[in-house]
Amino acid sequence: MSPTFTNLAARIDHTLLRPDATQDQIATLCAEAAAAGFASVCVPPCYVRYAAEQLQGTSVPVCTVIGFPLGYQITKVKFFEAHQALTDGATELDMVINVAAFKSGRLEEVEDEIGQLAELCHFKNALLKVIIETALLTETEIVQACRLCVAAGADFVKTSTGFASRGASLADIELMRRTLPGTMRIKAAGGIRTRAAALTLVAAGADRIGSSNSLALLEENEKPVS
Numbered sequence: 319m320s321p322t323f324t325n326l327a328a329r330i331d332h333t334l335l336r337p338d339a340t341q342d343q344i345a346t347l348c349a350e351a352a353a354a355g356f357a358s359v360c361v362p363p364c365y366v367r368y369a370a371e372q373l374q375g376t377s378v379p380v381c382t383v384i385g386f387p388l389g390y391q392i393t394k395v396k397f398f399e400a401h402q403a404l405t406d407g408a409t410e411l412d413m414v415i416n417v418a419a420f421k422s423g424r425l426e427e428v429e430d431e432i433g434q435l436a437e438l439c440h441f442k443n444a445l446l447k448v449i450i451e452t453a454l455l456t457e458t459e460i461v462q463a464c465r466l467c468v469a470a471g472a473d474f475v476k477t478s479t480g481f482a483s484r485g486a487s488l489a490d491i492e493l494m495r496r497t498l499p500g501t502m503r504i505k506a507a508g509g510i511r512t513r514a515a516a517l518t519l520v521a522a523g524a525d526r527i528g529s530s531n532s533l534a535l536l537e538e539n540e541k542p543v544s
């Protein structure tokens with residue numbers, strides 16, 4: 319049986335991360351999330367405090383992004399950004415892996431950075447999702463990055479920022495699900511525009527969907543998945 323309206327909504331991080339996102343648009347995003355029962359709102363760090371105020375009295379958590387969207391900020395900067403976001407009211411952090419360091423073979427550094435943020439999040443009863451940006455990785459590198467996230471104690475591995483050449487693919491999700499232990503959750507994000515696409519990714523193993531087109535995912539449509 320395919321997930322119902324309620325089930326799918328509860329898996330969606332209702333997202334607005336555009337550089338020109340206005341405060342009024344964040345207010346609308348929060349109201350939509352509360353009405354639809356989305357899993358969270360995912361907003362830029364500068365709007366975490368505002369979104370938390372908008373969502374006071376609801377059960378919708380605030381998610382934000384760290385080291386976004388390129389991932390190559392130094393660890394101290396990412397740690398400060400994460401600590402500030404948690405202080406402002408975020409309870410879910412989507413941190414972009416340092417792909418540049420990863421591609422340079424500096425794997426211990428990458429794992430240590432993820433571990434530091436995972437430790438901070440868990441101390442604050444928050445979730446850490448690590449964005450590995452699959453569009454930039456080979457299949458072998460996706461497997462390697464997933465294993466780093468497991469070793470470092472992340473809660474989710476997330477496919478994409480939505481700002482690279484492509485977002486989540488079915489092949490990404492299938493490979494990540496095969497690679498990761500059942501305890502490690504997967505977030506598919508980037509370019510997910512239809513309900514059919516979202517349901518296909520959920521069926522393949524995605525536990526969460528990140529989308530800036532979330533309301534459309536709640537509407538029945540017949541468009542086939544490419």
Ligand SMILES: O=C[C@H](O)COP(=O)(O)O
Nearest residue numbers: 480507508509528529530
């Ligand atoms: O989850 C974060 C992504 O930015 C969402 O990507 P999208 O804007 O292509 O839906």
